Amino acid sequence: MQVRVLYFGVLKDLFHAESEDLEMPVGSTVGSLLKSFQERAPERGGLWSSLAVAVNQEYAKKDCALREGDHVALLPPVSGGGGESQRQSQGSSRSSG
Amino acid sequence: MQVRVLYFGVLKDLFHAESEDLEMPVGSTVGSLLKSFQERAPERGGLWSSLAVAVNQEYAKKDCALREGDHVALLPPVSGGGGESQRQSQGSSRSSG
Amino acid sequence: MQVAIYKTRIPAEEIVAAMKAGEDGAVVVFEGNVRNNTRGRRTLFLDYEAYEEMALAQMRGLVAEALEKFSVRDIALAHRLGRLEVGETSVLIVVASAHRAAAFEGCRWLIDTLKKTVPIWKKEHFEDGAVWADGEPFPAALTLGGTEASNA
């Protein structure tokens, strides 16, 4: 069966695409799809474990079964809004200059 | 000595005046001035005990000594602002007509 | 800091616009407006009056305290006096800050403290009469506690 995978934020840059149609075995789940991505780019381990996944625009768990034609969005931690909280995350800060 | 007493809110209605010049004995305090008011209108007991007093625009305590020419403001609980809090006080509610 | 008392409409849009700066990530605005009822009784209009010089000094003091306490960049505080119709704004607070938590907390603290300490009173006019609104009790620090010792 075929599902459409949607990329956002850093994933769009990583794959140089907004979406991709993927052939998956019948019985695939969100978890098995995610595992196939981890195998594709294992060096981005922290990224894969930080994602949420939406199936047809609803947040989904690992055991959610996929069906032909589903839209599966891979969502990095979101950063909309504005008015930063005082607590700043560490990590992606690069030295300026 | 003479002090000027300023009335606000419900006190202005009670005394039909915005202010009054009062002769007080030398050595009078905020407390002794307030006591003289309680004697003038003892039936408004709850009002007198709810007041704050400002001497020359600063909140003052009972033992604050008064001096010739002081402006002594009798301040009922304030009700400026807007956006009522959920907690409503009881008391002055009258049945609606 | 911009602190003012208005006898006519508070120019909210201008005050908010004047508060913006590039280092702010968050602006929190509080508007207190005249409601059409008090405990179900229909309000016709309100009259606000103040001990004006003292109210202005107290407002300035509160804003200075909030700037320091919450480490926000800037604050505007405006209160209107006189007759206000339903829907009109009696008080406007604008807090601009790099971070939103401080902006929310400073704004909330200012309106809560103003309502207990700034010498302003409102008279509510209903169809069947008018009453001075019950104020919130003064904080203990401002009440007349203490001995009645004569200072003679």
Place this chain on the structure above:
Amino acid sequence: MQVAIYKTRIPAEEIVAAMKAGEDGAVVVFEGNVRNNTRGRRTLFLDYEAYEEMALAQMRGLVAEALEKFSVRDIALAHRLGRLEVGETSVLIVVASAHRAAAFEGCRWLIDTLKKTVPIWKKEHFEDGAVWADGEPFPAALTLGGTEASNA
């Protein structure tokens, strides 16, 4: 309820004005604006992008939840996408309520929850490059916990 995504400037004054009603005593407004720096690094501009249909559905869901949870009368929520300059507004929340405590709490909850759950991302452009902003971690309820059981 008024929930919208804008590709151009959010018309804040119009949205605030449209939210007023006689039964409200309090209006709390939150504006999230583009700061001129992130951790001291000078920001040139931001690009916001979204999973737009889902973001709008999530925003509507959050507003419905806030209306019920905080018993406020009405809420407007607007988010902007695309390129934003320093000082421009990325998100606007307006909460109108009879009482101020609910208005403050509802507004704060909405921005805090939006920032963790609505699928919108921002790329920060600096003089020496661009990075996707670190997002806040997803709440546990939205992450991929749970067994990897095959549903075949």
